[in-house]
Amino acid sequence: MGDAAAGDGFEARVRASFARQRVMETIGAALTRVEAGAVEIALPYRADLTQQHGFVHAGIVATILDSACGYAAFSLMPADAAVLTVEYKINLLRPAQGDRLVARGRVVRAGKTLTVCTGDVVARTGGQENVVATMLATVMAIPQRDDLKE
Amino acid sequence: MGDAAAGDGFEARVRASFARQRVMETIGAALTRVEAGAVEIALPYRADLTQQHGFVHAGIVATILDSACGYAAFSLMPADAAVLTVEYKINLLRPAQGDRLVARGRVVRAGKTLTVCTGDVVARTGGQENVVATMLATVMAIPQRDDLKE
Amino acid sequence: MGDAAAGDGFEARVRASFARQRVMETIGAALTRVEAGAVEIALPYRADLTQQHGFVHAGIVATILDSACGYAAFSLMPADAAVLTVEYKINLLRPAQGDRLVARGRVVRAGKTLTVCTGDVVARTGGQENVVATMLATVMAIPQRDDLKE
Amino acid sequence: MGDAAAGDGFEARVRASFARQRVMETIGAALTRVEAGAVEIALPYRADLTQQHGFVHAGIVATILDSACGYAAFSLMPADAAVLTVEYKINLLRPAQGDRLVARGRVVRAGKTLTVCTGDVVARTGGQENVVATMLATVMAIPQRDDLKE
Numbered sequence: 089m090g091d092a093a094a095g096d097g098f099e100a101r102v103r104a105s106f107a108r109q110r111v112m113e114t115i116g117a118a119l120t121r122v123e124a125g126a127v128e129i130a131l132p133y134r135a136d137l138t139q140q141h142g143f144v145h146a147g148i149v150a151t152i153l154d155s156a157c158g159y160a161a162f163s164l165m166p167a168d169a170a171v172l173t174v175e176y177k178i179n180l181l182r183p184a185q186g187d188r189l190v191a192r193g194r195v196v197r198a199g200k201t202l203t204v205c206t207g208d209v210v211a212r213t214g215g216q217e218n219v220v221a222t223m224l225a226t227v228m229a230i231p232q233r234d235d236l237k238e
Numbered sequence: 239m240g241d242a243a244a245g246d247g248f249e250a251r252v253r254a255s256f257a258r259q260r261v262m263e264t265i266g267a268a269l270t271r272v273e274a275g276a277v278e279i280a281l282p283y284r285a286d287l288t289q290q291h292g293f294v295h296a297g298i299v300a301t302i303l304d305s306a307c308g309y310a311a312f313s314l315m316p317a318d319a320a321v322l323t324v325e326y327k328i329n330l331l332r333p334a335q336g337d338r339l340v341a342r343g344r345v346v347r348a349g350k351t352l353t354v355c356t357g358d359v360v361a362r363t364g365g366q367e368n369v370v371a372t373m374l375a376t377v378m379a380i381p382q383r384d385d386l387k388e
Numbered sequence: 389m390g391d392a393a394a395g396d397g398f399e400a401r402v403r404a405s406f407a408r409q410r411v412m413e414t415i416g417a418a419l420t421r422v423e424a425g426a427v428e429i430a431l432p433y434r435a436d437l438t439q440q441h442g443f444v445h446a447g448i449v450a451t452i453l454d455s456a457c458g459y460a461a462f463s464l465m466p467a468d469a470a471v472l473t474v475e476y477k478i479n480l481l482r483p484a485q486g487d488r489l490v491a492r493g494r495v496v497r498a499g500k501t502l503t504v505c506t507g508d509v510v511a512r513t514g515g516q517e518n519v520v521a522t523m524l525a526t527v528m529a530i531p532q533r534d535d536l537k538e
Numbered sequence: 539m540g541d542a543a544a545g546d547g548f549e550a551r552v553r554a555s556f557a558r559q560r561v562m563e564t565i566g567a568a569l570t571r572v573e574a575g576a577v578e579i580a581l582p583y584r585a586d587l588t589q590q591h592g593f594v595h596a597g598i599v600a601t602i603l604d605s606a607c608g609y610a611a612f613s614l615m616p617a618d619a620a621v622l623t624v625e626y627k628i629n630l631l632r633p634a635q636g637d638r639l640v641a642r643g644r645v646v647r648a649g650k651t652l653t654v655c656t657g658d659v660v661a662r663t664g665g666q667e668n669v670v671a672t673m674l675a676t677v678m679a680i681p682q683r684d685d686l687k688e
Contacts, residue, residue: 108290111298139305140258141386146323147304148261151297155289173296174502175526177327177477177627177674179654181647196672197631201501202474202528204629204672222646222654224627224674226475226526228502236291324652325676327477327524327627329504331497346522347481351651352624352678354479354522372496372504374477374524376625376676378652408590411598439605440558441686446623447604448561451597455589473596477627536591 125195144184156193157205161227170236176225186211275345277309294334306343307355311377320386326375336361425495444484456493457505461527470536476525486511575645577609594634606643607655611677620686626675636661
């Protein structure tokens with residue numbers, strides 16, 4: 089998927105861009121795995137990220153999964169491209185509760201302009217994982233622009 | 239839309255539930271309008287909520303819009319129901335930048351179990367508004383359960 | 389929305405392209421209104437388009453609404469562009485039954501490459517209309533290509 | 539996934555309901571595989587199902603994939619339940635061209651009321667398959683009702 093040359097140095101590019109997503113530090117999320125076309129982000133449970141029943145808010149679940157999908161796409165883009173989410177759909181499958189959430193995004197189809205990704209969030213407690221959300225997303229590569237440096 | 243009786247006291251119920259969404263305090267969002275079938279949530283810009291280009295992260299945009307849609311649905315539900323988001327789709331239309339974001343959710347079709355909502359997020363700077371995102375969401379009413387009190 | 393010049397002759401272009409969508413003749417759908425950024429397609433009820441309960445199949449509802457949205461976007465594109473649907477989400481709100489279905493698509497945000505549209509399908513019986521479906525769609529302009537003539 | 543007892547006789551129920559979807563005969567689609575939680579529908583290419591470029595229309599692609607997902611969900615439901623699609627999102631990944639399209643739907647999460655499914659459509663030409671679309675869908679079980687017999 090994608091031009092092999094395009095991915096040169098992709099891990100460093102993904103890590104550098106993720107480090108500039110200030111919201112990730114705010115919510116306590118960490119980039120835990122970067123492969124060509126697949127990215128994982130982990131978020132330990134925090135009570136200050138919850139909705140009214142004490143589960144992690146669906147929007148926060150979407151925040152880490154959107155970034156996991158976006159960076160999965162970004163890992164296959166040319167080195168000078170910027171990445172923007174066009175749209176996504178998310179289904180919430182179970183309450184987002186557990187010791188930590190792990191978002192895994194992967195590329196389904198990489199195109200020159202648009203890349204389609206899918207991904208899941210699992211809640212981990214001890215050694216057990218339950219899928220709490222699944223996403224289908226469209227991500228766009230923006231050609232080199234000075235105002236959108238990654 | 240919905241049984242009129244069902245909405246009795248809806249504003250107090252929405253405000254009480256919103257106050258328990260701890261993530262809203264964490265990101266600095268406020269409930270600014272509650273009508274039967276329509277809810278507005280405002281979020282002043284904060285640099286610690288941004289993605290890599292300095293725009294508010296799409297997941298945070300979705301967080302306030304998901305809650306605006308969910309509470310729009312909740313306002314028409316029976317007083318003892320709990321509300322959960324089943325799924326949503328969001329299109330990001332412009333970079334989320336400005337002095338503040340305002341999410342407006344409204345009910346399209348209220349059913350006994352499922353309610354369909356739509357909504358937008360606008361970015362306000364001075365007196366000007368630009369739509370930055372639009373959502374189509376499915377929300378579920380959960381009949382009275384002790385473990386899901388609103 | 390969009391460059392005014394881009395729309396020159398848009399009605400003729402939409403009508404010509406619609407006439408080449410052979411599926412529309414197969415299901416009996418007609419183009420009933422073309423404006424800049426808004427298109428309407430009508431489909432009289434036919435029993436041979438139904439699902440197992442006798443309602444028009446959700447996929448057929450989506451077929452006319454997808455085309456209504458796509459042509460709403462196409463009406464604002466440059467004269468030499470081709471149009472392709474990137475993705476859409478549809479919510480089915482009520483059973484699709486009635487004398488005829490009318491799909492109305494409109495542009496929410498027109499961009500150079502991507503256009504976001506929304507639309508509804510109503511079921512008409514006598515003078516009464518009920519909304520049976522709502523869509524949020526992303527449509528792409530493909531620059532002039534010999535293999536994708538509209 | 540789902541109560542084993544619930545699936546008793548599921549294949550006969552799926553086949554009987556599919557046979558009542560008159561649109562499937564109209565477009566020439568056939569039910570080619572039924573398992574508990576997974577259903578396949580095949581559609582030979584027909585020029586009278588195409589959009590303006592000669593590809594099968596996205597709405598027809600969605601028609602077979604929506605039914606594949608819906609029947610995958612239905613196969614795990616109680617014998618007296620009816621099935622309705624709540625909503626779906628579909629991404630079109632490649633032009634739908636080839637000798638035949640094959641839609642494969644499978645259950646991601648089966649609940650008492652709502653079931654979430656995913657699925658793909660591949661285009662087959664000779665022995666080669668290309669994924670042309672992917673869907674994420676929400677399907678609802680309607681308890682026994684005389685007006686919605688499957």
